[in-house]
């Protein structure tokens with residue numbers, strides 16, 4: 091159930107956009123597709139929606155084979171990055187569109203539109219045109235419009251990508267709460283790892299047209315399957331011969347059995363964090379190591395720029411499972 | 413808009429304006445106003461004279477009939493070809509796009525001649541076939557409609573293409589995902605978005621259709637009360653020393669075209685130049 095994707099391939103000319111994608115997206119969950127730009131996230135989402143056709147493979151939505159079904163018959167709600175608002179229609183008309191296409195009776199349409207506008211907190215804007223809304227409001231309208239058709243699955247392509255950081259954060263919390271209320275199988279694309287980790291029930295990391303890893307946010311963060319996943323889900327640095335997160339490095343001014351030692355060559359304070367760069371003495375590995383400590387830790391350890399320090403991984407540091 | 417208003421006005425600004433206004437006056441306003449002046453030289457006499465001349469009345473009716481048909485054809489094909497050019501990738505797309513401009517760059521006389529070669533009743537390429545099927549093209553209203561549509565087609569397409577490019581396909585895709593079929597998507601999403609560009613293109617093409625001369629003269633044969641359109645009547649009357657009738661007919665022709673443009677300019681929403 092949910093969405094079953096089997097053996098999907100997609101080429102644009104001789105460019106491989108998606109390669110052998112197998113993916114089960116469970117019913118009722120909020121799944122994030124995460125990956126770098128150009129990785130194929132939108133293409134996969136558009137293939138699920140029927141807005142793009144795959145070269146091979148099958149798509150099943152809620153147990154029904156949808157592979158050859160045109161987009162307008164798939165009953166999939168799609169929210170576009172740039173809203174795709176119907177500019178010549180009012181907010182209420184936009185939301186009503188799918189219902190009017192389905193020839194629902196007028197009073198039912200009106201009731202449903204009112205309900206949805208309330209859900210997305212746009213009741214007082216129902217008579218405005220999209221041009222008279224802010225970006226965040228437009229995106230909520232687009233979401234209401236997609237929800238109006240009671241879609242079997244809801245697909246969102248970087249829904250908050252065009253919004254500023256604060257609105258983005260608000261909307262993502264709101265999307266999470268909305269999903270807890272509505273419970274429709276939801277897939278959303280993002281290239282913001284924080285957004286993906288915070289909001290989703292499960293995460294799919296896509297890179298260069300392939301799936302790198304599938305799992306819960308904790309799985310992926312704690313047990314990344316590859317260096318790519320590790321580095322994509324947060325900052326990393328190289329200590330000795332392994333990738334590690336800068337906050338997972340133990341730093342002291344006292345000599346002990348360490349992986350590396352060297353002087354603090356850079357000191358950047360960002361809010362409560364201090365980002366250090368330690369240049370190892372080791373002539374074989376001269377690349378600076380990034381270390382992050384809190385202001386309090388730095389004070390307790392009496393660290394200063396130019397100090398000679400010893401570094402080693404903290405116990406329980408995230409690592410690629412090999 | 414704000415940047416336009418914020419520009420400081422220097423003497424240079426006024427000099428430039430004067431040159432532009434003077435140029436437009438000498439080129440358009442003054443000569444056209446002379447037609448009006450000449451028309452009403454002796455009060456309403458010229459107009460009344462023209463409207464009681466059966467040749468003129470017939471020609472005006474034929475012109476409107478032809479223009480309406482040509483515009484109807486251009487609307488349908490203009491929208492179709494524009495969608496084809498903007499929304500689909502196919503071999504020969506660039507060639508087609510260049511061909512669209514051909515009627516604007518080739519002399520209408522050549523267009524008329526070409527149509528004659530293809531559709532003339534006895535020795536044209538398709539002419540005899542069509543004639544035996546009961547449709548006479550050359551020296552008949554059908555041919556005039558064809559020539560007029562040919563000459564004014566680019567006006568609709570050149571208005572629509574940039575607007576279609578600008579609105580993009582996202583709204584259409586959204587409509588599709590909400591369950592709308594191709595016809596519903598066109599009617600409810602695409603058409604309202606290109607509405608004003610289409611109206612404007614149609615009016616331009618109407619104005620052009622009313623005024624077409626060269627292509628029509630060649631294909632129509634210029635037979636009075638049969639295939640003579642208003643512009644042809646103007647020429648004939650002028651050469652036959654019936655200047656008053658010629659001016660009056662010209663004036664009526666210009667009046668219809670200008671009226672159409674004015675109506676559209678008034679109707680068109682001010683803050684909204686491309687119909688979205």
Ligand SMILES: Nc1ncnc2c1ncn2[C@@H]1O[C@H](COP(=O)(O)OP(=O)(O)OP(=O)(O)O)[C@@H](O)[C@H]1O
Nearest residue numbers: 102105107125126127128129130131132133134281
């Ligand atoms: N219509 C198309 N024609 C040719 N190439 C395309 C087309 N659509 C996508 N691509 C290519 O396929 C690749 C994957 O594109 P896609 O839009 O799926 O990436 P994405 O993961 O969504 O990236 P982003 O995060 O930047 O949106 C890109 O390299 C893109 O250039």
Ligand SMILES: [Mg+2]
Nearest residue numbers: 131132133247
């Ligand atoms: Mg994308």
